[in-house]
Amino acid sequence: MKSQQILMLMIYTTFFCFMSTSSHQDTVTITPNHSIQYHDTLVSSAGTFEAGFFDFGNSSRQYFGIWYKSISPRTIVWVANRNAPVQNSTAVLKLTHQGDLVILDGRVWSSSNSSKIEVKPVMQLLDSGNLVVKDGESSENLLWQSFDYPGDTFLPGMKLKSDFVTGPYQYLTSWRDNEDPAEGEFSYKIDTRGFPQQVTTSGTTISYSTGPWNGYLFSGVSWDRMHRFLNFSLEFTNKGVSYGYETLKSSVLTITMLKLNPRGGTERSLWSNKKQSWDIVNTHPIDQCEYFAACGVNSICNSDDLPICECLQGFTSKFQAKWDPHDWSAGCVRRTKLSCDNGDWFKNYTGIKLPETSSSWFNRSLSLEECETLCLRNCSCTAYTNLDIRDGGSGCLLWFDGIVDMRTHTNRGQEIYIRLPFSERDQRRNKRDLNRKRLAGILVGLLALIIGLTILLWATSKSIKGMKLPKPVVKKAISWKHMMEKEEDSLPTIFDFSTIDVATNHFSNRNKLGEGGFGTVHKGTLINGQEIAVKRLSKTSRQGTEEFKNEVKLMATLQHRNLVKLLGCSIQQDEKLLIYEFMPNRSLDYFIFDTMQGKLLDWTKRLEIIEGIARGLMYLHQDSRLKIIHRDIKTSNILLDNNMIPKISDFGLARIFGGDQAEEKTNRVMGTYGYMSPEYAVHGSFSTKSDVFSFGVIVIEIISGRKNRGFRDPHHHFLNLLGHAWRLWIEERPLELIHDILDDSAALSVEILRCIQVGLLCVQQNPENRPNISSVVLMLNGEKLLPKPSQPGFYIGEDNKADTGSSKQYESCSVNEVSMSSLGAR
Ligand SMILES: *[C@@H]1O[C@H](CO)[C@@H](O)[C@H](O)[C@H]1NC(C)=O
Numbered sequence: 075m076k077s078q079q080i081l082m083l084m085i086y087t088t089f090f091c092f093m094s095t096s097s098h099q100d101t102v103t104i105t106p107n108h109s110i111q112y113h114d115t116l117v118s119s120a121g122t123f124e125a126g127f128f129d130f131g132n133s134s135r136q137y138f139g140i141w142y143k144s145i146s147p148r149t150i151v152w153v154a155n156r157n158a159p160v161q162n163s164t165a166v167l168k169l170t171h172q173g174d175l176v177i178l179d180g181r182v183w184s185s186s187n188s189s190k191i192e193v194k195p196v197m198q199l200l201d202s203g204n205l206v207v208k209d210g211e212s213s214e215n216l217l218w219q220s221f222d223y224p225g226d227t228f229l230p231g232m233k234l235k236s237d238f239v240t241g242p243y244q245y246l247t248s249w250r251d252n253e254d255p256a257e258g259e260f261s262y263k264i265d266t267r268g269f270p271q272q273v274t275t276s277g278t279t280i281s282y283s284t285g286p287w288n289g290y291l292f293s294g295v296s297w298d299r300m301h302r303f304l305n306f307s308l309e310f311t312n313k314g315v316s317y318g319y320e321t322l323k324s325s326v327l328t329i330t331m332l333k334l335n336p337r338g339g340t341e342r343s344l345w346s347n348k349k350q351s352w353d354i355v356n357t358h359p360i361d362q363c364e365y366f367a368a369c370g371v372n373s374i375c376n377s378d379d380l381p382i383c384e385c386l387q388g389f390t391s392k393f394q395a396k397w398d399p400h401d402w403s404a405g406c407v408r409r410t411k412l413s414c415d416n417g418d419w420f421k422n423y424t425g426i427k428l429p430e431t432s433s434s435w436f437n438r439s440l441s442l443e444e445c446e447t448l449c450l451r452n453c454s455c456t457a458y459t460n461l462d463i464r465d466g467g468s469g470c471l472l473w474f475d476g477i478v479d480m481r482t483h484t485n486r487g488q489e490i491y492i493r494l495p496f497s498e499r500d501q502r503r504n505k506r507d508l509n510r511k512r513l514a515g516i517l518v519g520l521l522a523l524i525i526g527l528t529i530l531l532w533a534t535s536k537s538i539k540g541m542k543l544p545k546p547v548v549k550k551a552i553s554w555k556h557m558m559e560k561e562e563d564s565l566p567t568i569f570d571f572s573t574i575d576v577a578t579n580h581f582s583n584r585n586k587l588g589e590g591g592f593g594t595v596h597k598g599t600l601i602n603g604q605e606i607a608v609k610r611l612s613k614t615s616r617q618g619t620e621e622f623k624n625e626v627k628l629m630a631t632l633q634h635r636n637l638v639k640l641l642g643c644s645i646q647q648d649e650k651l652l653i654y655e656f657m658p659n660r661s662l663d664y665f666i667f668d669t670m671q672g673k674l675l676d677w678t679k680r681l682e683i684i685e686g687i688a689r690g691l692m693y694l695h696q697d698s699r700l701k702i703i704h705r706d707i708k709t710s711n712i713l714l715d716n717n718m719i720p721k722i723s724d725f726g727l728a729r730i731f732g733g734d735q736a737e738e739k740t741n742r743v744m745g746t747y748g749y750m751s752p753e754y755a756v757h758g759s760f761s762t763k764s765d766v767f768s769f770g771v772i773v774i775e776i777i778s779g780r781k782n783r784g785f786r787d788p789h790h791h792f793l794n795l796l797g798h799a800w801r802l803w804i805e806e807r808p809l810e811l812i813h814d815i816l817d818d819s820a821a822l823s824v825e826i827l828r829c830i831q832v833g834l835l836c837v838q839q840n841p842e843n844r845p846n847i848s849s850v851v852l853m854l855n856g857e858k859l860l861p862k863p864s865q866p867g868f869y870i871g872e873d874n875k876a877d878t879g880s881s882k883q884y885e886s887c888s889v890n891e892v893s894m895s896s897l898g899a900r
Pocket residue numbers: 106107
């Protein structure tokens with residue numbers, strides 16, 4: 075056996091000596107005086123990994139690296155000279171007699187500068203992807219190993235290490251970009267300042283934290299199918315910790331890796347032999363709550379709620395009505411100070427990703443009860459929980475001062491006990507009492523009302539004989555006049571209910587065009603032959619009345635080619651109708667998201683539609699007598715007339731701004747997922763710039779033929795359409811966004827490119843960076859130089875929420891999508 079190996083070695087040695095540099099040679103072991111030349115590779119014994127020189131298409135930047143031998147496209151897992159590419163294709167990698175690896179090209183890189191003597195160094199690439207230098211062929215004594223110098227890839231068997239005193243010393247660092255392996259902005263390390271947690275950092279700033287280790291894994295890591303074949307472990311020594319994972323023995327053939335990408339996100343990939351491609355099984359961040367301290371201190375983040383942030387019980391928001399989407403960074407403060415005596419108690423939160431632990435304290439041998447006692451004893455202790463959740467839980471973990479980066483985590487969430495003053499316990503009881511009192515009050519009120527009504531009915535039934543009530547229509551006209559204040563000239567026609575009832579064939583189902591939360595939309599034909607669309611508000615919808623008045627009031631004053639025209643309204647008892655001009659071509663979503671219908675809209679038409687919507691919005695924002703924020707700009711609210719001219723419709727949520735008012739805040743966030751700007755969805759603050767955001771989404775949807783909501787980037791599943799467009803943009807291949815059915819000939823692509831850029835400018839995270847709509851109109855005309863867009867808001871996909879917005883004409887489905895509307899302040 076041994077002699078066989080030596081023979082092999084000899085063959086290789088001989089081969090190396092006479093080899094021409096152009097031959098591709100696989101080899102297993104390297105000793106001093108042999109080198110790996112530009113075209114040679116070193117292969118692990120089972121053929122899993124391969125090491126050698128490679129480049130990214132620029133032959134004057136050569137790297138020595140390790141990749142999977144039989145996976146294409148080539149997936150690099152480690153780069154030796156990542157910060158120092160060699161200029162020269164005559165470069166070689168040599169193993170010195172001291173056991174150092176050196177790339178010889180003016181000696182730009184070496185693994186170490188040792189002065190070890192009496193060693194017989196041998197270099198091997200192991201099947202784990204570890205490049206090792208051993209002291210002698212069969213020795214276990216490693217002189218050096220690449221696993222001690224991780225790059226951006228975390229392989230099974232690799233360890234990330236941190237010293238309790240000096241901090242992390244073995245950790246991942248991202249590449250600068252996909253074609254530059256130099257050390258980039260982000261690091262992925264184990265933070266041992268308190269109880270160990272994994273953090274992703276940019277400089278000294280944490281961008282993501284997993285929360286503490288819980289015995290199985292880090293608290294915030296989602297438990298998914300990878301845990302069936304991976305065993306994660308965090309080992310403590312006297313000096314520090316070491317974190318790693320192994321594939322379980324039953325799944326020896328599993329090829330998996332975790333990569334820290336240049337943007338600081340992580341992706342766990344699993345190689346699929348069947349598909350011959352990587353499956354991404356786990357990514358971070360997956361939503362807004364994963365941005366470190368997204369909601370600031372003493373709050374809890376829940377990405378299923380809107381706003382996503384909520385103060386913990388006993389705390390109140392420091393939030394002020396401001397633009398900044400990161401306003402929650404101020405977090406929450408205590409309503410009442412802790413009394414620090416025995417009156418304090420703990421509220422049990424369950425299903426939680428634990429807060430970050432850099433200022434925590436722990437003890438393995440304490441029970442949960444002892445943990446509580448200990449926490450109560452120290453006034454700055456604010457929360458506690460079990461250290462280890464295995465076997466029913468053990469150990470004690472304490473937090474001091476602020477609670478940061480806590481979120482709901484349905485998938486294996488944990489418990490945490492948050493300290494509250496006695497008064498909060500009291501308040502709970504008070505609240506219940508209050509509710510009881512309220513209920514009693516309501517009952518008494520109801521009784522009074524019933525009695526009152528009975529008397530009234532009795533009285534009216536007596537007096538109604540012989541008395542003629544005024545015609546309802548007249549009464550209404552007066553009230554509308556009041557409502558619309560001196561807007562008499564643009565007063566809409568008041569229709570008789572019966573007229574419309576006839577026109578719509580008694581609101582027959584066959585005439586129905588759509589249905590939404592407010593009610594239904596029917597097609598009708600007036601006696602003079604004019605076709606109309608009638609929005610009939612449902613009788614039960616109380617909110618509808620508000621929106622109805624709003625819509626009539628607004629529409630009566632507005633006239634623009636790109637706004638749908640209100641012909642009139644009707645209000646009779648509890649029937650409320652809005653009568654619009656009929657749009658034979660339905661709405662934009664009907665065309666752009668459908669491959670067949672999409673063919674009817676070539677690029678020229680699409681550009682006209684984009685420009686039309688922009689002009690309609692410009693009229694709303696600044697050219698009409700009022701400043702109007704639509705608040706629900708989306709493709710299903712863009713109707714198309716006979717000539718495919720776009721008309722903005724559905725003003726149920728619109729708001730009028732006075733004079734120089736720039737923004738407003740609401741506790742009642744209503745709109746449509748996928749189109750709402752972050753500052754509106756999260757903080758309820760809206761302005762012309764939130765409409766601009768929605769417009770930007772529409773532009774990207776028109777170009778790509780895909781819905782923002784529900785779309786997943788094929789390579790980065792957590793990215794939605796905006797994220798996808800942004801990724802293509804920064805990877806400098808924006809034209810790949812264009813839907814296949816669109817002709818992207820060179821002449822058009824200049825125009826399309828400009829539109830993509832305008833779209834991205836409109837959806838930027840910070841509203842102040844977004845152009846106003848009049849600039850957008852100029853930009854689309856090519857009359858304005860385009861600035862560079864920055865990162866979009868909400869570019870991370872929402873998880874699996876069904877898109878309930880249907881594509882019917884005239885519908886007002888905003889309230890339909892109540893899943894996202896948050897009513898009233900909490
Ligand atoms: C290896 O190289 C060293 C100096 O670089 C030389 O002294 C030694 O003789 C060489 N060994 C063989 C086997 O060629």
